Amino acid sequence: MAEQFIYNSFQLSYAILGTGALGGYYGACLQKAGLNVHFLLHSDYEYVSKHGLVVESKYGDFTLPNVQAYQEASKMPPCDVVIIALKTTQNHLLPSMLPHVLKDNGVVLVLQNGLGVEDEVAKIVGSERVMGGLCFLCSNKVAPGHIRHLDYGQIKIGEYATNYQPAGITNRMQQIGDDFERAGIKMELAEDLLLARWQKLVWNIPYNGLSVVLDARTDELMSNLHTRKLVEELMWEVVAGAKSCDRTIPQTFVETMLNYTDKMKPYRTSMKIDYDEKRPLEVETMFGNPLNFAQARGANLPKITMLYQQLKFLDSRNCS
Missing domain, CATH: 3.40.50.720 (NAD(P)-binding Rossmann-like Domain)
Structure with a gap:
């Protein structure tokens, strides 16, 4: 050990x-x-x-x-x-x-x-x-x-x-x-490393994914009523994914991540930088693997699934 x-x-x-x-x-x-x-x-x-x-x-x-x-x-x-x-x-x-x-x-x-x-x-x-x-x-x-x-x-x-x-x-x-x-x-x-990884995905999945799909910085995602709502909905799907793995993320954690990002300086995420520089995106580890973990345990995460599919298309086209 x-x-x-x-x-x-x-x-x-x-x-x-x-x-x-x-x-x-x-x-x-x-x-x-x-x-x-x-x-x-x-x-x-x-x-x-x-x-x-x-x-x-x-x-x-x-x-x-x-x-x-x-x-x-x-x-x-x-x-x-x-x-x-x-x-x-x-x-x-x-x-x-x-x-x-x-x-x-x-x-x-x-x-x-x-x-x-x-x-x-x-x-x-x-x-x-x-x-x-x-x-x-x-x-x-x-x-x-x-x-x-x-x-x-x-x-x-x-x-x-x-x-x-x-x-x-x-x-x-x-x-x-x-x-x-x-x-x-x-x-x-x-x-508990698994819980910690799901907690990090509460931030990574919405902001990295949407920054590429919508061509937006974090401050832009947070300042628009519709994208802010979408960020929060994606966060709750991550919470559901964690729950399928018997890991509980409290509501206060989601609120903390939203507050952190409200106070954050305007930021271009690492995935957005990779996309802009035409480098391969970390789609599988950040989206595909969590989806596999959750779906194998019976969880359905439709918004994350759609984001994953969009990113796979954009990544393939961007690097071709």
Whole structure:
């Protein structure tokens, strides 16, 4: 079980697989706090290896002129914590990456959107070496090695167990949480990862999906009476999906997500950015997998089903 991998008082090393808006921001914060962080990059490798990372943040701008940058996972040192910050559309690369960069007693922290993503990673490294994380972050990469953090930033992490059984709070969760807190990232430790993933979908499904289908920012969706009502209806379908998996999301959570988004700066969602840049969309993990989970348990989610079908069409046409 996970507890056999308990870490003691030594400092953890971190690998960031995917140094974009999310991985770049969190990895930079960890390095700024004094942690040992290694960054995997693709198109930005040459620039970042020479010039480092720049972070503009509502909590204070900073620059890291020197970072440990790599273009290939096979050249990275084995690390205690491997953070997957790639888009789920790149998960087919993980079987060739993770064996090189994960220590024998290390853990993979999956900071990706959607449902079922930990299942894929568990097939590679074993379920006892996997955690999931849900990020509530407004951040964009605006230039090579240049990240603009707009709002929020908190992360909720939980241990993964086979079939998403609740796994409780472990010592390694607490140590990783402490590292992020030291880096200025608000952390929450979740006893039930499946519940946490459904809670994140309450925001992700309506805003990511509708932002693409309706070509709209979050503020535009919230300021129009009809789209705001549609956002809320989609949220309640996510709640119904969670209920089909024996997970209860209270009404107050839906209200909190609506209030958060009302106060949020105008934001172009990650899926909308991917669509505008003609990159593949995370339709399956964010929409298809939750629908499969719910439908296998007898739940009917018609609005999410329609949104999924629309996104599949738009994604196919956009990338052809």
